[in-house]
């Protein structure tokens with residue numbers, strides 16, 4: 155079975171989603187990514203016990219910060235799935251892709267370019 | 271350590287919105303440990319401010335720097351060469367660092383990016399609690415090592431008051447009654463005799479009541 | 493114990509009678525008539541009337557001004573002072589002010605925390621604590637000296653008391669704490685409202701074993717319940733209050749229209765039982781916003797008429 159996911163998505167590998175910090179998420183948006191989402195193991199299945207819960211909290215935190223400056227908080231999301239569940243990975247990828255297309259391009263991208 | 275908490279982004283934006291060259295300045299000491307003003311938080315705040323300005327269509331630069339400490343001359347001098355480039359500094363060190371920065375860089379506005387809260391401990395990750403109010407005249411020897419000045423809601427020296435109930439303070443069920451802790455501790459070290467003596471009226475002139483305080487140590491001066 | 497001050501309350505208890513006090517909460521306004529009306533209800537039925545000091549941290553007419561109204565009416569006041577709102581300068585100054593009106597009774601308290609009141613964002617002072625205030629008042633009276641050491645012209649003549657809560661935690665230090673208050677100079681003790689009589693009797697017994705009941709006049713605090721709701725509220729909501737389940741049950745098993753009467757009955761039974769205790773030298777009847785019940789309670793508890801003392 156060969157599954158495909160949208161080419162718009164760039165995967166950044168981390169040892170555990172617990173490694174992802176608010177700063178990483180914000181910087182992605184700041185630098186012009188249209189969206190960024192964290193895909194963690196299923197809740198309760200983290201190899202390091204709480205990594206994915208921490209990631210979720212940080213995603214929430216990043217959303218809050220974006221909302222506070224008038225940016226779209228929907229550009230940051232968190233998904234959980236079992237590491238072997240490729241079909242679900244593809245489903246979420248599709249979902250996120252559709253969601254971001256719906257929001258349109260990240261306005262910061264243009265502004266950044268102009269500012270530069 | 272000195273415990274601080276983040277200020278709401280909206281409040282910081284209100285301070286800096288008319289500036290265009292901003293330095294977010296963190297500190298590697300206490301505020302790093304309490305996750306309010308270290309390098310990581312500098313990055314988050316600076317990124318947030320940059321996005322804010324971009325959203326507003328404003329051309330503003332927000333740079334990041336974290337010093338070893340902001341309460342010592344030598345470390346604060348490290349930004350001497352670059353300070354002039356900025357028209358505002360947001361310091362997320364404790365109130366001490368913020369002020370020392372402001373004193374040193376007289377012509378640049380310095381804004382607080384945190385609320386400095388108290389002297390306390392990390393009870394667990396994400397939970398910091400108060401232990402000392404720097405009263406300048408420590409009485410812990412008489413109270414089993416537990417401070418009623420900072421931990422009793424009425425800073426009673428001859429407690430507990432009548433509101434102490436099941437180990438908690440009258441103001442909140444989530445708060446230990448300092449005097450319950452003191453008594454438990456005196457019992458544990460077999461010094462309940464200390465409890466029997468009335469604690470005399472305290473000299474508060476070494477506390478904030480006496481005005482700004484100073485420690486002068488000629489033996490270590492050069 | 494012989495009387496050391498002109499206080500009528502002290503003289504009555506020194507003469508071996510049970511003392512009786514009640515209380516009058518100052519109004520949330522400046523109308524002196526409300527003070528006078530409340531106090532008038534108590535005239536002749538109690539030896540002295542406590543005037544609360546911004547109780548529960550809610551702003552009211554000052555305790556001192558209200559005491560002066562009572563004094564001018566010929567009713568003996570007990571000035572309550574909390575250490576929450578005033579530093580040692582203001583406390584000493586108010587003691588002198590009270591003394592200048594010949595107010596002869598003082599009750600020293602720490603006061604409820606301001607978070608309970610209508611100014612939760614305010615500062616609190618707590619320069620002294622209640623025990624240290626007792627000590628200060630005694631120094632002013634007995635040595636005729638201010639805390640600063642200077643002499644007082646015409647020192648205050650006050651019978652100085654403190655509160656005690658036999659039911660607060662931890663129980664094992666309640667008696668040592670009483671001993672400390674007495675050592676600080678407390679000549680009378682008014683207790684928290686008593687509903688758990690067994691626990692109270694144990695406390696008095698322990699105090700007696702240490703000889704404390706011979707060194708201070710313990711006045712047992714009582715408050716009649718107006719309703720079962722009030723009993724539940726006191727049990728669950730008021731910090732440091734001990735209302736046993738059977739008392740709550742007795743109130744809630746009573747039909748609504750009879751609950752007030754039952755509350756008064758419980759109060760009278762409490763007084764009658766505690767009258768028999770050697771260590772108890774008087775009663776402090778706190779009928780919160782129910783002053784009109786006090787005469788009835790005093791009469792039915794066998795505490796009327798009040799002794800005459802010159």
Ligand code: SF4
Pocket residue numbers: 401402403404405406407408409410417418419420
């Ligand atoms: S007594 Fe004073 S110095 Fe000692 S811990 Fe308490 S506040 Fe700090």
Ligand code: SF4
Pocket residue numbers: 421422423424425426429430431432433434435438439440441446447448449450
């Ligand atoms: S309950 Fe304990 S901690 Fe709270 S004010 Fe009273 S003595 Fe202090």
